[in-house]
Amino acid sequence: MARLTISVATEKLQLLKPFRISGHVFEAFEVVVVTLGDSRHQGRGEACGVYYLGDNAAHMLAVLDGASAAIAAGPTREELRAILPPGGARNAVDCALWELEAARAGVPVWQLAGKAAPRPLRTTFTLGADAPKAMATTALDYAQAHAIKIKLTGELDLDLERVAAVRAARPDAWLGVDGNQGFVAGQLDALIAGLQLQDVRLLEQPLARGHETELEGLRSPIPLAGDESILSLRDVASAVGRYDVINIKLDKCGGLTEGLLMAQEARRLGLGVMVGNMGGSSLSMGPSFVLGQECDIVDLDGPIFLANDRRPGVEYVDGDVWSGPEVWGGQVPIAGFTSR
């Protein structure tokens, strides 16, 4: 590739309302936006990083600064995988390279990737852990959602009350729960039995990363998804016998290039595939939407938490997410979905 100009910016994406986790309140997602250009074309990528690994905006900026000469030399996406480690910084650059390459070739990214034209995807809408009543109210506010993901905290009795409250409010919806590493192995039988009573269809990351062997031999009628356990391609094989599904996020694995490889490897190993997000605007969802075409479960709800998304942005219509050609990567528009 020819030499590239690089522009790196940080942006605070203000949240509609504060998001709480144990001892921490998030008011905004801080993202890094990378724009790469040659004399005629541009490509953009946005990354939120991985907060539980310390991969925040400052860290991503430092990583990008250290690799600026190598990036300016115009690496291929494959070469980039050797230049930067998995994480947000590589995600932003990889997505920018995809969009740049697509613009040069005059085709949308999905075509460059050798994929079929995209379709709208049923997405989950996530409920932050809160009082059961408040979660039930928000579940009703997600009027268009057909799939709801419920955040749990590891407080077993309260968590089961949360799930029951959401189920009572939304008897029609597909429900999944996300433990975000909050449980211990001794709670799993009771947790799974309680979730089954509420017809929950997915249990994401119940145990802490590092405790995966404790899932071996667990016979769960509810599929288990590995999220924090499965960061990048090197972790995929470790899911076998422990998880049924892997949750791929471009911020964890370092971009769409590796995300597609992870999906391919997961299928080869007989695992299900989910695409998730660490937060971010529509510019982050666009590349994940390309990967989402390969997935069984889609969790691309980042923009619904924002006070202001980018325009043009992804659309949520009747519980589906659609990323049009103008959002990222030049996908071809399809009938029935027009951009705002």
Ligand SMILES: CC(C)C[C@H](N)C(=O)N[C@@H](CCOc1cc(O)cc2c1C(=O)N[C@@H]2C)C(=O)O
């Ligand atoms: C709020 C998320 C973007 C919703 C998404 N569907 C999701 O559940 N994502 C991840 C984890 C990323 O979650 C984040 C990111 C962040 O920057 C701050 C927070 C969280 C979170 O869960 N709580 C705090 C506020 C997932 O685990 O699948």
Ligand SMILES: [Mg+2]
């Ligand atoms: Mg998760």
